[in-house]
Amino acid sequence: MKLATMLLMAALLSPAAGLAPLNEGAYSKMVAANKGKVVLVNFWATYCVPCRAEMPALVKMYERLKSRGFVFVTVSADEPEDEGKAQTFLDQNKAPSPRYLRKAASEDAFLSAVDPKWSGALPATFLYDRSGKKVKALFGESDLKALEAAIIKLL
8 A cells, every 4th residue: 555545544543633635636545545435524714704615515515424324524725824723623623534635736737636616715525425426515504404304315
């Protein structure tokens, strides 16, 4: 097993691992590493009021569904110097690991790797089925009841 894969798996499996850096290559590997599970990836930031408002509900949804093969991944879009604020916010909301901090060399390449239609606006939420296929992309505040219904259909 390659070192990069082992490090990615360690970040995925270790509780409260902190915010691991995530670039476009690591993003696709993270999604692939979760094949067999339904994955919700939420891009957020501490400066984003709607992001902070929906996080507690997303964590509660995760708690209800995690035993059925559901994974909730958070990716902070905060600047590196605000990583501590992001970590504190996630800790206060009991957000699960894995937790990431977006660290893209090229913003355009990162956004395109995640979803070519994504402008970078926050919050942004992406749902992947058990095969790793993206089945839903939500930009801006989400209808959390509709999102949960979509997740349940995939479980």
